[in-house]
Amino acid sequence: MVDILAASNSRRTIDTLAESNGHHDPFAASNGDHESPKQLEITENELWLLSYYRESELAGSLLMGRLARETDDDDLRVRLTEHCAEEARHAWAWTETILKVGGMPKRVSETYQSRYHAAVGNPSNLLEVLALTQIFERRVVRHFRAHLSWPD
Numbered sequence: 001m002v003d004i005l006a007a008s009n010s011r012r013t014i015d016t017l018a019e020s021n022g023h024h025d026p027f028a029a030s031n032g033d034h035e036s037p038k039q040l041e042i043t044e045n046e047l048w049l050l051s052y053y054r055e056s057e058l059a060g061s062l063l064m065g066r067l068a069r070e071t072d073d074d075d076l077r078v079r080l081t082e083h084c085a086e087e088a089r090h091a092w093a094w095t096e097t098i099l100k101v102g103g104m105p106k107r108v109s110e111t112y113q114s115r116y117h118a119a120v121g122n123p124s125n126l127l128e129v130l131a132l133t134q135i136f137e138r139r140v141v142r143h144f145r146a147h148l149s150w151p152d
């Protein structure tokens with residue numbers, strides 16, 4: 001059983017978690033603990049974009065987690081908790097990607113969600129949040145596919 005509180009407060013515990021999951025220490029390559037520091041292998045603009053993707057996944061995870069805590073619907077609570085965990089995994093995948101190319105995640109205030117809210121306004125109830133999430137999840141796959149075809 002993983003001690004989540006300890007994991008959030010202890011770098012050593014995070015290292016232990018990574019090793020137990022069969023991952024090498026993603027921090028080692030970027031902070032010089034075990035080898036020389038890596039040079040940033042992408043542009044600053046690309047680092048911002050990866051950080052934006054990471055921040056958006058985190059925002060999605062936090063939103064799903066908040067809704068999971070607030071809902072009175074037992075089935076929805078399970079589904080929202082699963083979605084919360086999935087988005088957190090995505091945020092970690094972006095974090096690992098950033099570290100692997102020699103970067104550190106940037107603080108980014110803009111997210112997919114903030115752009116959606118700017119375009120369509122804040123959802124006024126849970127149903128609107130779920131509908132927006134459904135649309136968003138379909139569109140984001142198209143966005144990432146399109147991004148793959150962007151010129152370097």
Ligand SMILES: [Fe+2]
Pocket residue numbers: 057060086087090
């Ligand atoms: Fe995601």
